[in-house]
Amino acid sequence: xxxxxxxxxxxxxxxxxxxxxxxxxxxxxxxxxxxxxxxxxxxxxxxxxxxxxxxxxxxxxxxxxxxxxxxxxxxxxxxxxxxxxxxxxxxxxxxxxxxxxxxxxxxxxxxxxxxxxxxxxxxxxxxxxxxxxxxxxxxxxxxxxxxxxxxxxxxxxxxxxxxxxxxxxxxxxxxxxxxxxxxxxxxxxxxxxxxxxxxxxxxxxxxxxxxxxxxxxxxxxxxxxxxxxxxxxxxxxxxxxxxxxxxxxxxxxxxxxxxxxxxxxxxxxxxxxxxxxxxxxxxxxxxxxxxxxxxxxxxxxxxxxxxxxxxxxxxxxxxxxxxxxxxxxxxxxxxxxx
Amino acid sequence: xxxxxxxxxxxxxxxxxxxxxxxxxxxxxxxxxxxxxxxxxxxxxxxxxxxxxxxxxxxxxxxxxxxxxxxxxxxxxxxxxxxxxxxxxxxxxxxxxxxxxxxxxxxxxxxxxxxxxxxxxxxxxxxxxxxxxxxxxxxxxxxxxxxxxxxxxxxxxxxxxxxxxxxxxxxxxxxxxxxxxxxxxxxxxxxxxxxxxxxxxxxxxxxxxxxxxxxxxxxxxxxxxxxxxxxxxxxxxxxxxxxxxxxxxx
Numbered sequence: 348x349x350x351x352x353x354x355x356x357x358x359x360x361x362x363x364x365x366x367x368x369x370x371x372x373x374x375x376x377x378x379x380x381x382x383x384x385x386x387x388x389x390x391x392x393x394x395x396x397x398x399x400x401x402x403x404x405x406x407x408x409x410x411x412x413x414x415x416x417x418x419x420x421x422x423x424x425x426x427x428x429x430x431x432x433x434x435x436x437x438x439x440x441x442x443x444x445x446x447x448x449x450x451x452x453x454x455x456x457x458x459x460x461x462x463x464x465x466x467x468x469x470x471x472x473x474x475x476x477x478x479x480x481x482x483x484x485x486x487x488x489x490x491x492x493x494x495x496x497x498x499x500x501x502x503x504x505x506x507x508x509x510x511x512x513x514x515x516x517x518x519x520x521x522x523x524x525x526x527x528x529x530x531x532x533x534x535x536x537x538x539x540x541x542x543x544x545x546x547x548x549x550x551x552x553x554x555x556x557x558x559x560x561x562x563x564x565x566x567x568x569x570x571x572x573x574x575x576x577x578x579x580x581x582x583x584x585x586x587x588x589x590x591x592x593x594x595x596x597x598x599x600x601x602x603x604x605x606x607x608x609x610x611x612x613x614x615x616x617x618x619x620x621x622x623x624x625x626x627x628x629x630x631x632x633x634x635x636x637x638x639x640x641x642x643x644x645x646x647x648x649x650x651x652x653x654x655x656x657x658x659x660x661x662x663x664x665x666x667x668x669x670x671x672x673x674x675x676x677x678x679x680x681x682x683x684x685x
Numbered sequence: 686x687x688x689x690x691x692x693x694x695x696x697x698x699x700x701x702x703x704x705x706x707x708x709x710x711x712x713x714x715x716x717x718x719x720x721x722x723x724x725x726x727x728x729x730x731x732x733x734x735x736x737x738x739x740x741x742x743x744x745x746x747x748x749x750x751x752x753x754x755x756x757x758x759x760x761x762x763x764x765x766x767x768x769x770x771x772x773x774x775x776x777x778x779x780x781x782x783x784x785x786x787x788x789x790x791x792x793x794x795x796x797x798x799x800x801x802x803x804x805x806x807x808x809x810x811x812x813x814x815x816x817x818x819x820x821x822x823x824x825x826x827x828x829x830x831x832x833x834x835x836x837x838x839x840x841x842x843x844x845x846x847x848x849x850x851x852x853x854x855x856x857x858x859x860x861x862x863x864x865x866x867x868x869x870x871x872x873x874x875x876x877x878x879x880x881x882x883x884x885x886x887x888x889x890x891x892x893x894x895x896x897x898x899x900x901x902x903x904x905x906x907x908x909x910x911x912x913x914x915x916x917x918x919x920x921x922x923x924x925x926x927x928x929x930x931x932x933x934x935x
Contacts, residue, residue, distance in 0.1 A: 431768060438769075439769065478724055481721060482724055482770045483727045
C-alpha cells in the first residue's frame with residue numbers, strides 16, 4: 348500500500364523475508380483472496396465524507412459494522428445549528444445510508460478538540476451533547492482529546508470525560524499529530540484523574556512510540572492506517588507481532604482527506620501473508636473493537652453478524668425504498684444505465 | 686378517546702415489571718429530564734410488537750415514547766424532531782395525530798413525506814390518520830405520488846378513497862404516460878383513484894389498460910369501468926391488486 352510514496356512519510360520498517368515482500372507486492376488489487384471468510388469491524392471511519400462506492404467496497408471486503416466518530420468537517424462550524432444537524436445526520440441519514448449496504452453503523456458523539464477552542468460555541472454544544480449521547484446506537488463519547496493542547500481543549504476534554512463517566516460510556520480519544528507522545532500521556536493521565544477506568548478508554552492514532560505506555564496502563568490502543576500522516580500497514584503488522592493482539596485494534600479513520608476505507612481488510616491480508624495467526628487477525632480487526640465499544644450496552648453482535656436485522660416496521664409494510672437493509676447493487680461495468 | 690389511558694393499559698398488559706417501573710418513574714419527570722427520557726426509552730424498554738387494539742403493529746417502545754410526548758410542550762417536541770435519530774423520527778411521526786395540537790406540526794409531517802429514509806416515510810404514509818386529517822390537497826397528492834414513485838403499495842394509506850381528487854387523477858395519468866413512454870408501468874391498484882373523475886384522457890388510459898398483457902392491468906380496467914357505471918359497487922374488490930408491484934419493469 349502506497350509504496351510509491353514511501354520517501355515522503357512512513358518509513359517501511361519492513362522486517363519480513365524477501366519471499367514475504369515479493370508476495371505482498373504481487374497481491375496488490377487482489378488482496379481479497381487472503382481475507383476470504385473474514386469479517387471486519389472498523390471502529391473509526393467518517394462515512395459522511397465518503398461515497399456509495401466506498402460503502403459497496405467495504406461491504407464486498409467483509410466490513411460488517413463500523414463506528415463513525417463525530418469530528419470536525421475540515422472547516423470550523425459557525426453556529427450551534429450546524430453541530431445539531433451534523434450529530435443528527437450521524438444517527439439519522441448516515442446510519443440509514445449505511446444500512447442500505449448491509450453495514451451496521453454506530454457512532455460516537457463529542458465536541459472535537461479543534462472546535463473546543465471556540466469557547467462560546469463550545470458551551471452551547473456541551474448543552475446539547477447529553478441528548479445525543481443517550482441515543483440508540485451511540486457507543487461512546489468521541490472523538491475528543493487534544494489537538495493544539497490548549498487550555499480550552501483541556502477544559503472540554505475534562506467536561507466530556509465527566510459526561511462519559513456519568514453515562515457509563517466508552518471514550519474515544521484522538522491524540523494529536525504534533526507533540527504526540529506528550530499529548531497521549533497527558534490524555535491518559537487526565538482520564539485516570541477523572542476516575543475513568545482505562546478499559547473504558549480507546550486511545551486512538553497510536554504509533555510505535557506511544558503503544559507500550561498505552562497498553563501498560565490498561566487502555567485500548569487503536570491504530571489508524573492512513574497514508575503519510577499516521578500508520579502504514581507494514582508497520583502495523585510488526586506491532587501486532589511484537590505486542591500480540593490484546594487490546595489492540597486497527598481502524599481506517601478514512602475521511603475527506605486522501606485516505607483508504609479498505610485499510611482494515613488490506614492490513615488483515617498483509618497480516619495473513621506475513622503469517623500472523625488468524626485468531627490474532629480476528630482480534631485486532633474485529634473482536635477487540637467490538638468488545639471495547641460494546642461496553643456502552645449499545646452493540647449486539649447478533650444485530651449484524653448474519654446481515655442486518657430487518658426492522659419490524661419495515662418488515663410489516665414489506666416495502667421500504669430498499670427492502671429492508673438489502674444492498675442496492677449496481678453493475679459498474681455495465682455500459683447501459685437503466 | 687383517551688390516549689394515555691389506552692397506553693397505560695398496553696403497558697400494564699405487555700411490559701415487564703422492570704419496564705413498567707422504569708416507565709412510571711419517567712412519566713413523573715418534567716422539563717429537560719422528560720425530554721431525555723424520550724431519548725433513553727430503547728435502553729430500558731423492548732421493541733415488542735403490539736398485536737391488537739388501537740396501537741396494533743406499534744412497538745412497545747414507540748407507545749412509551751408517545752406517552753412521554755403527550756406530556757411535553759411544543760418547544761420540547763420540536764427539539765426532539767430536530768435531533769431525532771431514525772427510530773425516534775419514526776416514533777415522533779407516528780405520534781403526530783395524538784399530540785395536543787396536531788395541526789401545529791404540519792411541517793414536520795410534510796418533512797417526513799420528503800424523507801429519503803424509508804421507515805420515516807412509511808411512518809407518515811401508512812396506518813397514520815394525520816395526512817387524511819390535516820394535509821392540503823397538494824400535500825396529499827404529493828404523498829400518494831411519492832408512494833407510487835417509490836414502489837410502495839398505496840392501499841396502506843388511510844383515507845385513500847375520501848381524499849381522492851381530480852387533480853390527483855390527472856397527475857396520475859400524466860405519470861402513467863411518462864412510464865409507458867419509458868417502457869415501464871404503474872402498479873395496477875393505482876387506477877382505483879380515478880373512477881370519480883373520468884374524462885376523455887382517463888377514458889383512453891383505461892382503454893389502453895384493457896389491451897395490456899398484464900392480467901392485473903386488465904382487471905384494474907374492468908374494476909374502473911364497473912365503478913364508473915355503478916359507484917360503490919367495487920368496494921373490497923381491489924383487494925386482490927393490493928400489493929407492491931415493481932415499476933421498473935415493463
